[in-house]
Amino acid sequence: MHVNGDPVATPAEADHGLRLLDYLRDHLGLTGAKEGCGMGECGSCTVIIDGRAITSCLVLVGQVLDAEIRTVEGLAAAGHGPLQDAFVARQAVQCGYCIPGVLNSCAALLDRDPDPTDAQICEALDGNLCRCTAYNRFYDAVHDAAAARHPNGAGA
Amino acid sequence: MTPGAHAVGTSPAPWVGRSRPSLEGNDIVTGAITYVTDRREEGMLHGYVLRSTVPHARIDGIDVSAALALPGVVTVVTAADVPVNALGPRDVDGPALADTVVRQVGEAIALIAATDARTAEAAAGLIGLDLTALPVVDGPAAAAAPDAPQLHESGNVSGAIAFSSGDVEAALADAHLVLRRSVHTPAQEHVAIETPGGVARWDADATSVTIWCGSQNPGLHQRKVARALDIPQESVRMIANPVGGAFGSRNDDPMPVFLALLARRAGAPVHVHMTREDVMAAGAKRHPFWTSIDIGFAADGRILGSAVRAVADTGPIITSGPNVMKTSAEMSTGPYGFDVASFDGTVYYTNNANAGAFRGYGVPQVAFAIENAITEAAHELGLDPAEVRLRNVLDGGDRHSLYRHRTTTSLNVRATLRTAVEHPLWAQRRQWQAGAVGPWRRGTGIAVAMKGVGMGSGTGDTARARLHIDDRGHVIIWAGPNHTGQSIQTTYGQVAADALGLPIETIDVRVGDTGEVPESGPTAASRSTYAGGAAVRAACDELVERCRGLGLPLATDAAGVGTKLVELGEAEVNAEFRLPDTDDIGIVPPEQLATFAPHRVYGTCTQVVRVEVNTLTGEVRVPELLCVLDCGTPINPAATIGQAEGGILQGLGMAIMEDHRVSEGIPRTTSLENYLVPTIADTPRMHTLFIEGSEDSGPFGAKGMSEVVVVPTPPAIAAAIRDAVGVLPQELPVTPERMLALIEEAPCM
Ligand code: FES
Ligand code: FES
Numbered sequence: 001m002h003v004n005g006d007p008v009a010t011p012a013e014a015d016h017g018l019r020l021l022d023y024l025r026d027h028l029g030l031t032g033a034k035e036g037c038g039m040g041e042c043g044s045c046t047v048i049i050d051g052r053a054i055t056s057c058l059v060l061v062g063q064v065l066d067a068e069i070r071t072v073e074g075l076a077a078a079g080h081g082p083l084q085d086a087f088v089a090r091q092a093v094q095c096g097y098c099i100p101g102v103l104n105s106c107a108a109l110l111d112r113d114p115d116p117t118d119a120q121i122c123e124a125l126d127g128n129l130c131r132c133t134a135y136n137r138f139y140d141a142v143h144d145a146a147a148a149r150h151p152n153g154a155g156a
Numbered sequence: 157m158t159p160g161a162h163a164v165g166t167s168p169a170p171w172v173g174r175s176r177p178s179l180e181g182n183d184i185v186t187g188a189i190t191y192v193t194d195r196r197e198e199g200m201l202h203g204y205v206l207r208s209t210v211p212h213a214r215i216d217g218i219d220v221s222a223a224l225a226l227p228g229v230v231t232v233v234t235a236a237d238v239p240v241n242a243l244g245p246r247d248v249d250g251p252a253l254a255d256t257v258v259r260q261v262g263e264a265i266a267l268i269a270a271t272d273a274r275t276a277e278a279a280a281g282l283i284g285l286d287l288t289a290l291p292v293v294d295g296p297a298a299a300a301a302p303d304a305p306q307l308h309e310s311g312n313v314s315g316a317i318a319f320s321s322g323d324v325e326a327a328l329a330d331a332h333l334v335l336r337r338s339v340h341t342p343a344q345e346h347v348a349i350e351t352p353g354g355v356a357r358w359d360a361d362a363t364s365v366t367i368w369c370g371s372q373n374p375g376l377h378q379r380k381v382a383r384a385l386d387i388p389q390e391s392v393r394m395i396a397n398p399v400g401g402a403f404g405s406r407n408d409d410p411m412p413v414f415l416a417l418l419a420r421r422a423g424a425p426v427h428v429h430m431t432r433e434d435v436m437a438a439g440a441k442r443h444p445f446w447t448s449i450d451i452g453f454a455a456d457g458r459i460l461g462s463a464v465r466a467v468a469d470t471g472p473i474i475t476s477g478p479n480v481m482k483t484s485a486e487m488s489t490g491p492y493g494f495d496v497a498s499f500d501g502t503v504y505y506t507n508n509a510n511a512g513a514f515r516g517y518g519v520p521q522v523a524f525a526i527e528n529a530i531t532e533a534a535h536e537l538g539l540d541p542a543e544v545r546l547r548n549v550l551d552g553g554d555r556h557s558l559y560r561h562r563t564t565t566s567l568n569v570r571a572t573l574r575t576a577v578e579h580p581l582w583a584q585r586r587q588w589q590a591g592a593v594g595p596w597r598r599g600t601g602i603a604v605a606m607k608g609v610g611m612g613s614g615t616g617d618t619a620r621a622r623l624h625i626d627d628r629g630h631v632i633i634w635a636g637p638n639h640t641g642q643s644i645q646t647t648y649g650q651v652a653a654d655a656l657g658l659p660i661e662t663i664d665v666r667v668g669d670t671g672e673v674p675e676s677g678p679t680a681a682s683r684s685t686y687a688g689g690a691a692v693r694a695a696c697d698e699l700v701e702r703c704r705g706l707g708l709p710l711a712t713d714a715a716g717v718g719t720k721l722v723e724l725g726e727a728e729v730n731a732e733f734r735l736p737d738t739d740d741i742g743i744v745p746p747e748q749l750a751t752f753a754p755h756r757v758y759g760t761c762t763q764v765v766r767v768e769v770n771t772l773t774g775e776v777r778v779p780e781l782l783c784v785l786d787c788g789t790p791i792n793p794a795a796t797i798g799q800a801e802g803g804i805l806q807g808l809g810m811a812i813m814e815d816h817r818v819s820e821g822i823p824r825t826t827s828l829e830n831y832l833v834p835t836i837a838d839t840p841r842m843h844t845l846f847i848e849g850s851e852d853s854g855p856f857g858a859k860g861m862s863e864v865v866v867v868p869t870p871p872a873i874a875a876a877i878r879d880a881v882g883v884l885p886q887e888l889p890v891t892p893e894r895m896l897a898l899i900e901e902a903p904c905m
Contacts (some may be wrong), residue, residue, distance in 0.1 A: 073187045
C-alpha cells in the first residue's frame with residue numbers, strides 16, 4: 001500500500017476488516033478524510049485510489065493492500081497545489097468539512113482530463129454534498145486550476 | 157505560503173468592502189485544520205450514546221451490568237449518575253438523559269465510554285431497558301385533543317403568541333378580493349456535513365472540564381454543562397470550533413453536556429462522533445408548520461388586512477419552539493405595510509422529532525403563506541406580481557404592520573424589488589417561457605422577504621469584544637459570536653484593520669472559546685457580522701481614542717505605541733455593543749416588549765427564479781436564480797455572496813426535496829439515502845446583487861443577511877410553478893408525486 005506516494009507498512013491481518021476511512025484517520029493520522037454519513041452518500045470521505053475518486057467509508061483495508069492511495073494531505077505533492085489555491089482564492093470554502101472530498105473528486109477529474117467542461121465537473125462532484133456553499137464556485141476553481149496547470153493549453 | 161492571500165503589507169485600506177479569502181482557507185484545503193471531531197487526546201476513550209428506538213414509553217428499569225462487564229468498557233452513565241439531570245432551568249428543557257420516560261425516537265438514555273468506538277457501541281447493545289409503551293402524541297392535532305396524554309406537567313402547549321393591530325374581518329369586509337388559504341411546510345434537517353461530536357477532558361485536580369465541540373452559543377453551553385455537572389460556570393471551558401457547519405443545529409445540541417458527563421465519569425478524555433442516522437433521528441429540525449392566512453386586497457392590489465394563524469410541532473422538549481413562533485409572529489406581515497393585521501400562533505409538544513433553531517427561524521414558514529397569497533392575488537386581479545408587491549412594500553422608517561413600531565431607514569425592500577424587476581431574469585420571462593420544449597414547461601417566479609437582525613427590542617441583546625496590543629504593535633481581538641463555517645473572524649479582521657488603521661496581518665482575531673472570549677451571545681438571528689462586528693469596532697475605536705488622548709501615534713508607530721501602552725497598563729480594551737431597540741415601540745405594551753421583541757433593523761431580499769416543470773414526471777428543475785440583497789455594507793462581499801448562495805440552496809431544498817418525515821412518532825427519513833438534499837446537479841446558476849445602503853448602527857454600515865436569503869426561495873419557486881403550469885403548490889416540498897397530483901387536478905392549461 002502506498003499513501004501519498006510513500007509506502008506504508010502492510011496493515012496487520014486483524015486490520016483488514018477496518019474501513020479505509022478509519023485506517024487513514026486513526027492508524028495513519030490522516031484526518032483530512034472526513035466522515036459525514038458512513039454509507040457512501042455524502043462524499044466527504046472521498047480519497048483517490050489508483051486514480052479514481054472513491055468514498056473511503058465503503059472500502060475495507062483488505063481491498064486496497066496494493067493500492068496507491070492519495071488523500072487531501074498529499075494533493076500538493078501530486079501537483080494539485082493550484083487546485084487548492086484556487087479553492088481559497090475563489091472563496092469556494094466555507095466550513096470546509098466537505099472540501100477534502102471535493103478536492104479529491106476534482107483532482108481525480110483533472111488527472112483524467114486536464115481541461116474539464118462544466119458538465120464533467122458536475123458529474124465528478126455529484127457524489128459530494130456541501131451544505132454551506134452552492135457549489136457554483138467549485139466550477140470556477142477547477143477551471144482556474146486547469147488553466148494554472150496548463151498555462152499554454154487551450155485552458156478555460 | 158498562504159495561497160490566495162493578499163501580499164503582506166502592500167494592500168491599501170480600506171479592507172471593508174473588499175473580498176478577502178477565509179483565514180483558515182489554506183488549512184482547509186491542505187487537510188491541516190483540526191475539526192473538533194478530528195481532535196485526538198492522549199489516553200482518549202471513545203463514547204457512544206444509547207438512544208430510544210420508541211417514541212413514547214415509561215422507563216421501568218435500566219440494567220447496565222452486562223455493558224459494564226464487557227472488556228474495554230470504562231463507564232456507563234445513566235440519568236441516576238447525572239448530578240443535575242437537566243438541560244436547562246425548566247422542566248420543559250428536558251433531562252440530559254431520559255429518567256422516567258422517553259418521549260421521542262433518538263432521545264438519549266445512556267452514555268458509554270470504552271477503549272474503542274466499537275466496544276462502546278457493542279456495550280450499548282447490552283444495556284437492558286425495561287420499557288412500557290405509552291400512547292404516542294403524533295402531531296399538534298393529537299396534542300390538542302382533550303384526552304391527549306400530557307407530555308409535561310404544564311401540558312402539551314409549549315408556547316402561544318397572539319397580537320392584533322385592529323379588526324381584520326372588518327377590514328376584509330370591504331375587500332375586492334379575499335383569500336383564505338392554508339399552507340404546510342415540512343420539518344427540515346440541517347445536514348451540517350460534520351455531525352455533532354468532539355472531545356472533552358476532565359481535570360480532576362482543578363475539577364474543571366474543557367470541551368471541544370461545535371456550538372453556536374458557547375456561553376449557553378458552558379452554563380448547561382455547569383448545571384448538569386453541578387460545578388461553577390468558570391470550571392467549564394467550551395472551545396467551539398472549527399466545526400463543519402451548523403445552520404441552527406448547534407444552538408440546542410446537548411452534545412457538549414454528554415461529552416462533559418462522560419469525561420468526568422471516566423476521568424479521561426472522551427471522544428464522541430454521532431452517526432448520521434443518530435442525527436437524523438435526534439437532531440433538532442426546522443419546525444413543521446401549518447399556517448393559514450385570511451388576507452384581503454383592494455382592486456389595485458393593495459393589502460387591506462391579514463390574519464395569520466400558525467401551528468408548529470416542537471417535539472417533546474421546548475428548545476427554541478416559542479422563540480421561533482415569536483419570530484413568525486413579527487414576520488407574519490411579510491415585508492409589507494398595511495393597516496390591520498393579526499397573528500395567533502401555538503407551539504405543541506409531541507412525540508415527534510424535536511424541532512429547534514434552523515436558519516430563518518420561523519420566517520420561511522409564515523412567509524410561504526403570505527407570499528403565496530400575494531402571488532395568487534396578482535393572478536386573480538390581473539396584476540403583475542412584482543407590481544403588487546411594490547404597491548405594498550414597507551419602506552424604511554415606516555411602521556410595521558402588526559406591531560406599528562418604527563423601522564429604520566436602512567430598510568430597503570423597494571430597492572431590492574426594483575433591481576430585481578429590471579434584471580433580464582424577470583424582464584425576459586416571457587421569452588424564457590416561450591422557449592419550453594417537450595414536456596418541460598417553463599415559468600418565472602418572484603418573492604420578497606424580510607427578517608430582523610438580532611434578538612429584538614427589549615431583550616438586552618449585547619455583543620462584546622476584548623482587545624490587546626503588545627509591544628510589537630500586534631493586536632489580538634477576542635470577540636463573540638463564534639463561527640461555524642462563516643469565517644466570521646476574517647470579517648472581524650477587516651473591520652478592525654480599517655478601524656485601527658493598522659496592517660491586517662498584525663491583527664489576530666479569536667472566537668468561540670469561553671476561556672478567552674467575553675460572553676457575546678449566539679451565532680444566530682443574523683447578528684454575528686452586525687453585532688459582533690460592532691463590538692469589534694467599538695473596541696478598536698476605544699483604543700484609537702485612548703491613543704489620541706495620550707498623544708500616541710498608533711497608525712504610524714504601532715510597536716512604539718504598544719510598548720508604551722503595555723508600560724502604562726493601558727494595553728487592553730473591553731467594549732460592548734448593545735443592539736439598539738426600535739425608537740418607537742408602536743402599540744406593543746412596554747412591559748411586554750421582550751415578549752414580542754420587535755426589531756429595529758431588518759435585512760431584506762428579493763429573489764427571482766426560473767423553473768422547468770416536467771408535466772409527465774412532475775419533476776421540478778431550477779436552472780437559474782437571482783437574489784437581490786439589502787444587507788447594508790457587505791464587509792467581505794464574496795463571503796456574503798457565498799452565504800447567500802448557500803442559504804438559497806437550503807431554501808431550494810425545502811421547496812422541492814427536503815422533508816423529514818415522521819409518522820406514529822417513528823422517523824421515516826433515517827439517513828442521507830432517503831433524506832435528500834441538493835447536490836451540485838440540483839443547483840441553479842445564481843446571481844447575487846447588492847443594493848446600496850447603510851445601517852447606521854452597524855459596523856461600517858453592515859447589517860445581517862444570512863437567514864433572510866432562505867426565505868423567498870420556496871415561495872418564488874411556487875410562483876414560478878404557477879407561472880409554468882397554472883397551479884400554485886400550498887404544501888412543501890413540491891416532490892414529483894405532489895407536482896403530478898397538482899397538475900392532474902389543474903384546470904386545462
Ligand atoms: S462518509 Fe463516506 S460517503 Fe459519507
Ligand atoms: S463548506 Fe461546509 S460543507 Fe462544504
